[in-house]
Amino acid sequence: MLAIHRRKWETFVGIPQNQAADLFKGVLSQNKIPFKEKRRPPFYMYDSMHESILLETDDMTITLIYVSGDPLTRFFSGVIGSRKYFEGITFLSVTYSDNKRGLRQLLTDFHELCQTPPWIITHHPVFNLPTYYRQRID
Numbered sequence: 001m002l003a004i005h006r007r008k009w010e011t012f013v014g015i016p017q018n019q020a021a022d023l024f025k026g027v028l029s030q031n032k033i034p035f036k037e038k039r040r041p042p043f044y045m046y047d048s049m050h051e052s053i054l055l056e057t058d059d060m061t062i063t064l065i066y067v068s069g070d071p072l073t074r075f076f077s078g079v080i081g082s083r084k085y086f087e088g089i090t091f092l093s094v095t096y097s098d099n100k101r102g103l104r105q106l107l108t109d110f111h112e113l114c115q116t117p118p119w120i121i122t123h124h125p126v127f128n129l130p131t132y133y134r135q136r137i138d
Contacts (some may be wrong), residue, residue, distance in 0.1 A: 009103060013090040014121040015114065017066040020090045021053045024062055027109040033057050042066070046091060060096040060103065067091050089121055 013020050021037075028035045040052040043065045050066035068088045096103045111118060 007098075008093060008095050010091070010093045011119065012067065012121045013092050013118045015090060015116065015118055016088055017050060017053060017064050017090045020092065020118075021055070021064050023110055023113045024055055024064070024106075026113060027106055028055065028057065030109065031105070043091075047088060050088070059099050060094055060106070062106075063093040063095075065091040065093070 015023075025035070025037075035055045035057045038054040038056065040054060040063075042048055042050055043052055046065055046067040050068075052066075053064040055062040055064075066088045067090060094103060094106070
């Protein structure tokens with residue numbers, strides 16, 4: 001079904017997929033919002049082994065995709081053996097109806113429950129620019 005009236009908000013979250021899913025389930029339960037959890041096949045651009053997690057409510061669908069890296073990063077980290085030293089992060093996609101206030105509250109509650117700032121992703125190799133470039137940006 002084509003849903004033109006729906007909107008989408010997307011970002012990367014600097015915590016593993018299962019942890020993000022647990023936090024979002026907690027936020028939904030805390031706000032007494034009923035939801036259904038579904039699983040979808042892996043999104044191969046980001047990871048080939050972890051299923052996507054969908055949390056569906058009446059007003060929104062929260063999609064959490066495990067990100068281990070792009071195919072090139074996964075290849076080289078496998079070759080040099082560094083893949084085992086970093087956890088994945090999460091690609092967060094929220095499709096929502098016209099209720100922007102509900103989305104804002106959901107993200108605020110999610111941020112408050114996180115033990116670390118969820119929007120910081122520079123610890124992941126895909127987003128870790130070499131020091132030279134970071135100094136030039138600052």
